[in-house]
Amino acid sequence: MSGMDRRSFLTTTAGTLAAFALSPEALPAAVRLGASASALPVAVIGVGRQGRLHLAELQRLSAARIVAICDNDSRRLSAGARRTQDAQTYESHTEMLEKARDVQAVFIATPTHTHRQIVQDCLAAGKHVYCETPLAHTIDDAAAIMRAARNAKSLFACGLEGRTNPIYQLARTFFRSDSVRDLIAMRGQSHQKNSWRVPSADPARDRETNWKLDDAVSIGLPGEVGTQQFDVFSWYTDRDPVAVRGSGAVRLYDDGRTIADTVHCDLVWEDGARLQYMATLGNSFEGRNEIFHGSNAAIKLAWNAGWMFKEADAPTQGWEVYANRQQFHNDEGITLIADATQLAAQGKLQEGVGLPDPPLYYCINSFLKSVIESQPIVTTAEMGYRATVIGILSHQAVVSGHEIKIDPQVLRGS
């Protein structure tokens, strides 16, 4: 945030921040139906690992009822069906749209490069659509999805999970206040120990199954993983990066792949702020997180938890007295949790240092609230498009080894 922007923001928020910190808003309630209403019939398209996570979260949300699932892989389809109560199974989304007329909302968790056609078909059929992020593997496809969403009579939301995450929402209020002050630098990482390769019983379908390793359609670690994280940095700073440099290599899984298993990206903002990003499939240390270094404090976000690390010369705020703290080697992190006051009153602050439900739960809940309670969409197609473009261009920077400019006009979709 520029100095001018930050000051003007503080003028409007400083008076409320202390009160907010002492009495943070409670976690968002699960969407509930009126007594006379029946659960919203929904379908999940694509029941690989991500789709099965959708099934699990939807099962815990009584406002929705999974009536159909789709997958073109029979084994995944039957495994997915066992994770539902009574869902009908379909081998294609077109068959499902034709036969499962009662479906009102669909959750799309298919491979990234297949999203466009499915989104367009579902919106054309009048279904409300939740689509996983990244939206697409090309900018053209992402723009087509955004246009389809704009022109649709039904609702569209994308799976940018940071924006609906209560901890991320709370931490953003601190970031945009005097608690962090001037932004010095940003860091992000996604570390996991998993080759991304999936065994295929049918060799003829190996390329299709291992689409993340197919350089014709994959947008690599920056696209598939980084997109969600880059969006957090754009959302917090209220700006998008203007350029990206990247590099990558196959450091561990020397199995003939060309998609890098370890990447580094350097994203630059117009005011000179930089984000250093690393993603790897070869080591899981410290997992996935985003860090904002400010002149008063650093904020570390780790999807189901968040902390603020204060500088010694930063002013003390009253609410800190009640805050839970965790030690990280030489640093002490103040836990950022949305219902801290309530938990403290119950003597449960230590237990409640993490997010009670997975980030996906809040994103799906937010979408269902929009559909059922007519609340505004939090994760819009435009947000998904911009994040996807940044992910795609970051992947291109890794592949080319050159700096790539991020054109604001392209980000606007114009």
Add this chain to the structure above:
Amino acid sequence: MNARRRLIRLATFSMGTRFEFVLVGDDEVRLRAAGEQAIIEVEDLHARLSCFSRASIVSHLNRHGFPGPVAVDRETFDLLALARDVWCDSDGAFDITIAPLMHTLGFRKGGSLQLDGVHPIGMNLIELDDAACTMRFTQPGVAMDLGAIAKGYALDRAAEILREAGIDCALLHGGTSTVVAIGCPFESSGNGGWRVRVHDDVEPRDVILCDEAMSVSAPRGRVIERDGAAIGHVVDPRTKDAAVGAICAAVISSSAAVADAWSTALVVTGARPGAMPESIRSVMRIGTGWVEHFSDEHRAGTRMEAVA
């Protein structure tokens, strides 16, 4: 072992323990890919079945089971039905509603169970509706913990994924107490399976496993001190006292979930209940000796040997 066969090892921390998979085959890339899918399945099942996570399906059922009914996915429903069957056949010696008592005794810590008020125990307090695929608790305060069956179930699912991926030789274990053997690692040696040792201070035994699962329970596996006395972590749900049946029980079955549940039940009962299926083999240490129960049909297939 064939010289060109490769061995890879994968592991994850889940369900409060370490799962380790050893896979043998010709294609290391395929082995790793299959093993990773199996690991992912274990981690997913941990997220679904752990009563320590508020976000799990089990915690969801514990919160809403009374008055219920609550819709359950078919997979979880079948697991609950299996738990009910073992409860029934073991005369209540295995019971997933013992969760609040285990927390009260201090064997479980944290988690999402609300431990205020009265917590009745008994699987008969869980009503399963097969046709509707729903469950409900018939009384308030009932809560379940699948800890004594989930580890075995996770291994069953992991083994299924490996077999689907064409893996024909592997050994999977969860916390070294429940193990699944796929195929045989030594094609030419004539040993006929994976050699797994059942620890015992006096008389350890080796069991040769091939395409089957084994689970071992022993009260001494974990103890707490209460009123100056050491109490083992297996509690008799019927008396609410520490189990005094068997010193150690090893159960061999085609299903790790079944073996997992029955090994707990046998430590409680100390003898095979009449309703225990013959196809499930068992070895119990009672007093100073081992009591084996292999049906004639299975006696030739499963071997148990004294350690030299």
